[in-house]
Amino acid sequence: MKIDVLIIGGGPGGSAAAMFLLREGITPVILEQEEFPRFHIGESLTGEAAQVLRRLGLGEKMDEMANPIKHGVRVYGTNATNSWYVKVSARDQNWMLSESTTWQVRRSEFDAMMLKEAETRGAKIMRGVATRALQNPDGSLRGIAIRYPDGREEEIETKVVLDCSGQSTFLANQKVTGPKYMGSYDKQVAFFSHVRGATRGSGTTGEMAKDNTLIFYAKKFHWAWFIPIDKDVVSVGMVTPRANFLEKKQTPEEYYRSELFSINPELPRRIPKLDLAEKVHVIPNYSYQVRGFCGKGYICIGDSHRFIDPIFSFGLTVTMREGEFAAPLVRQYLEGKLDNQENPFAAHQMACEKGIDNLEDMIDLFWEQPFAFSTFVHSRYTEQMTDAFAGRIYEFEHQPSPSMLSFRKLLKRTREYDADDYSIPIGSRYHPERAPLWEPDSPVAGTEKWIGRGRGMKLAET
Numbered sequence: 001m002k003i004d005v006l007i008i009g010g011g012p013g014g015s016a017a018a019m020f021l022l023r024e025g026i027t028p029v030i031l032e033q034e035e036f037p038r039f040h041i042g043e044s045l046t047g048e049a050a051q052v053l054r055r056l057g058l059g060e061k062m063d064e065m066a067n068p069i070k071h072g073v074r075v076y077g078t079n080a081t082n083s084w085y086v087k088v089s090a091r092d093q094n095w096m097l098s099e100s101t102t103w104q105v106r107r108s109e110f111d112a113m114m115l116k117e118a119e120t121r122g123a124k125i126m127r128g129v130a131t132r133a134l135q136n137p138d139g140s141l142r143g144i145a146i147r148y149p150d151g152r153e154e155e156i157e158t159k160v161v162l163d164c165s166g167q168s169t170f171l172a173n174q175k176v177t178g179p180k181y182m183g184s185y186d187k188q189v190a191f192f193s194h195v196r197g198a199t200r201g202s203g204t205t206g207e208m209a210k211d212n213t214l215i216f217y218a219k220k221f222h223w224a225w226f227i228p229i230d231k232d233v234v235s236v237g238m239v240t241p242r243a244n245f246l247e248k249k250q251t252p253e254e255y256y257r258s259e260l261f262s263i264n265p266e267l268p269r270r271i272p273k274l275d276l277a278e279k280v281h282v283i284p285n286y287s288y289q290v291r292g293f294c295g296k297g298y299i300c301i302g303d304s305h306r307f308i309d310p311i312f313s314f315g316l317t318v319t320m321r322e323g324e325f326a327a328p329l330v331r332q333y334l335e336g337k338l339d340n341q342e343n344p345f346a347a348h349q350m351a352c353e354k355g356i357d358n359l360e361d362m363i364d365l366f367w368e369q370p371f372a373f374s375t376f377v378h379s380r381y382t383e384q385m386t387d388a389f390a391g392r393i394y395e396f397e398h399q400p401s402p403s404m405l406s407f408r409k410l411l412k413r414t415r416e417y418d419a420d421d422y423s424i425p426i427g428s429r430y431h432p433e434r435a436p437l438w439e440p441d442s443p444v445a446g447t448e449k450w451i452g453r454g455r456g457m458k459l460a461e462t
């Protein structure tokens, strides 16, 4: 089979990229290994994620689906003695700031809607697993070998592959890209489930709105989230260092049940009874960076090349925005306008990397200096922080802003971008001189073992 554009992965990154490609006059094929709907984590959207959906003409659909409306995020400090709030915002064409709203989503439904919508608009959906990358001797990608659900195998020749495989990082695992490094938060483990009957805010708009995201800070690297995903159910997750989990020698569910309420006193107040509507899921080692994630014939999108830390809900924003940025470049590439360059997507790679560097500086400062961070949010750089929290992180969105530069100063970090047009982060643990290469499948506890299942590692049940 010969096609122009193959998208590996039918998550929101792949579906959004497909819809933007269709607008460019390109009909992509999306290859998805799982039957939808399927459970997935990542339920809170930023202001800019909502703007992407509105640009795709999906705003009304999101409302019809009765996705909860998010007005902002409140972060509770240790012991819940103080808290700060950031509202969801938007910028118009004249860069005027206004209050806005976004959505919280149940991912099984949201992802299924996005994939269906891409199909309805003309994308072809193929059920199957990408198993192998087919490369030319010069390293350019010429296609992908796939396996269909009935076991049949086929080599597909394609001009461009968009890797939207999420935490599976397909092209990085196939060594088509540069190396994959452990990220700064690689020793964290997230435990999460859906909870019935939790106590939400009492209002309908603004700070008190019932469907806002709540973040609970305990101490460095210990935190929890509270994200309403429908009228009755709230996604509640807890993140702790892996070492803490290993010490307790408990199953993930035992650990979740016993530790959740010790994160912050606001949690037992919000969840008087832990009534689970979903099993307890686990994701370890979610923090990594893949270098050289674009090249002749391929672009990695979103989680398939980098993920830092989920604390401020940037994942969907980044993956959908990168899909939007990639679409016109893919068209130019197919028209032969970018063909002669060694890496036709180098400028895109650099722009994406710089954007995520900004996120990383913001998240690192939150963990390293939470008090300074909250002061910046409260008073010193309120407007700029509102932009960053909304996911306006790219150069054309006036980044790095003075607040971002202050973060770097406090972190004693400079960002230099080398002659190969590539980001060399200074001070992060994933820097090649300091960070270990990615090691999948490290056993963590007793009779349980890590297993690879599509979107990253899960703890096998015993």
Ligand SMILES: Cc1cc2nc3c(=O)[nH]c(=O)nc-3n(C[C@H](O)[C@H](O)[C@H](O)COP(=O)(O)OP(=O)(O)OC[C@H]3O[C@@H](n4cnc5c(N)ncnc54)[C@H](O)[C@@H]3O)c2cc1C
Pocket: 008, 009, 010, 011, 012, 013, 014, 031, 032, 033, 034, 040, 041, 042, 043, 044, 045, 046, 128, 129, 130, 131, 164, 165, 166, 167, 168, 170, 190, 237, 283, 286, 301, 302, 303, 304, 310, 313, 314, 315, 316, 317, 319, 454, 455
């Ligand atoms: C603990 C945690 C909490 C998070 N919370 C949030 C949040 O609140 N808000 C937010 O925006 N983000 C959050 N994220 C991040 C979010 O989950 C991801 O950024 C987002 O799902 C990425 O979307 P995607 O489409 O790029 O990848 P995915 O949603 O992971 O989709 C990838 C798809 O590719 C398919 N696939 C993979 N490999 C293959 C293959 N070889 N062949 C065929 N198909 C394949 C998979 O089946 C999957 O459907 C969180 C992440 C973690 C770890």
